[in-house]
Amino acid sequence: MESNERVLTRARDGMITGTLKGLADYYGLKLDALRLFFAITAFFGVGVVAYLVLWVCLPSYSQRNILISSKRNRKAQR
Numbered sequence: 732m733e734s735n736e737r738v739l740t741r742a743r744d745g746m747i748t749g750t751l752k753g754l755a756d757y758y759g760l761k762l763d764a765l766r767l768f769f770a771i772t773a774f775f776g777v778g779v780v781a782y783l784v785l786w787v788c789l790p791s792y793s794q795r796n797i798l799i800s801s802k803r804n805r806k807a808q809r
């Protein structure tokens with residue numbers, strides 16, 4: 732597996748569900764800043780809804796290898 736292949740998944744070692752850590756790892760963001768942003772927006776209700784949507788939509792870390800092989804197959808078909 733090449734190290735430069737990235738897929739957006741929840742992280743395996745996140746604080747609660749790994750959603751924010753997965754986003755921070757994929758986009759190269761600071762995890763603490765992202766957590767602070769979601770904590771502040773949670774007071775307005777937006778952060779909670781956004782977190783729940785991301786948690787449901789992002790695949791789990793255990794599906795990472797399947798997603799990478801699927802990505803490779805799509806590249807090979809082009």
